Amino acid sequence: MLGAVEAGGTKYICAVGTEDGKIMERVQIPTEYPGKTIPKVIEFFQKHQIDALGIGSFGPLDLNGQSDTYGYIKATPKPGWVNFPLVETMKKALNVPVAFDTDVNAAAWGEFLFGAGKGLGICLYMTVGTGIGAGAVVDGKILHGLSHPEMGHIFLRRHPQDEFEGFCPYHVDCLEGLAAGPAIEKRWGIEGAGLPENHPAWEIEAHYLAQALLQYILILSPEKIIMGGGVMKQPHLLQRIHREMERLSKGFLTLPQPENYIVSPTLGDDSGILGALMMAKDIVYGK
């Protein structure tokens, strides 16, 4: 049996499952302070005989195997989690090997293995929720270089009608600061889920997300882009993004039919946890 954790800003999803990607049991644990959340996570896995654990976590993370702080969560705005040694803590408590990556890299891995990215040379998974992030699988490997990508923090041009300042604690009005769930709520004083389809909020949202996708395409040239996260649950949003991309790219890029190119995750909300499970498999069996 293998273990998987999807560590998110609001909840930890913990699951055990098989090496072919079948989830046997799962729990959700609220993300509070580490001292409250982590013991419950450990308790769940102690009830099961797992051979390895895969973790996809909110970041930024230290993924450098040579670093003294490998496996730590780094400069997150989430209280109590800065410099938390997540990998070390889980290894000690469970005595199994632990694979560690960002939540979006785990989701990209899940979609590449079982979902919309199956068999592709380059696929990108993006989440638009309380934060914005993206991960990529290139030639059958999760993309890592100097560190993991931080695609949620790219600069954008402002929408001419948008007067919201932005809320990113680092950059103020980067992509995440302008287009993540909390930006919508702060801009309009109401959660995105409560805004009608014809509200100007969605035009602004589509403008920022389309800009971001075009940057990703110009730089990384993915063969498919899979968009998950809470904000993307608006059924009309994907189509608005398609239209705005057409308008902004001005015929420069020859893109596939948008319905087949920018898509929802095939695995629904399970891309991340299944990806984490397969990361656990990869350390037990190799890739």
Add this chain to the structure above:
Amino acid sequence: MLGAVEAGGTKYICAVGTEDGKIMERVQIPTEYPGKTIPKVIEFFQKHQIDALGIGSFGPLDLNGQSDTYGYIKATPKPGWVNFPLVETMKKALNVPVAFDTDVNAAAWGEFLFGAGKGLGICLYMTVGTGIGAGAVVDGKILHGLSHPEMGHIFLRRHPQDEFEGFCPYHVDCLEGLAAGPAIEKRWGIEGAGLPENHPAWEIEAHYLAQALLQYILILSPEKIIMGGGVMKQPHLLQRIHREMERLSKGFLTLPQPENYIVSPTLGDDSGILGALMMAKDIVYGK
């Protein structure tokens, strides 16, 4: 003997050399209309017994092996070259296998094999000249996905003191439209090479290039960025870019010492032609 072409907007560099990267003879041929330039290129290679030819060309290019127009130069503003079947023409004339990629991908390949990118997991080569482009080598392979990247055409935020409109025929004020050599010349009425080190032109230039590099880093996470091209021959420019990146990234990214991270090409002006030569080697011997 192997053949290599670096097809640029102003000149074709043609060379023959050995499989270990030694150039034995080279010529430069001005890039005029294909009917004038290409016969001279063919003539050069006909004088030598080559086993294969590698071409790094200005783009955009069709690199899709399944496409009817594979090996064509696509929607370039360069008169006469739109839809020119470069690969087919060279194959027919020389009767050898031809490897084909963008000029910047060839340069990235050259620097990865012999230069500043040696041994790295992800290295990026960027040129800032009459146009702007970049290519990457990821895990020992030139990065290709849906197509080749077009990193010169990303959107940027305008420098607040910059009133120049931009000159990109597609996007007007994308990176290339604001920061390639012709943008400097059109903005100030004089070529960059004629502007003194303390001219405000360089602050604006560094602002745009630093923004672009930060986007590349956030999306692709390269372990090193190598910057070539005519504009980068200004000896003070690289340092200005380093400073502007510090200022813009606001402590969010932990970057290596800039002197070791954003660097000049080790191979000088030969990154592209050597990369093209090694592309020829790869089709003869495999990678």
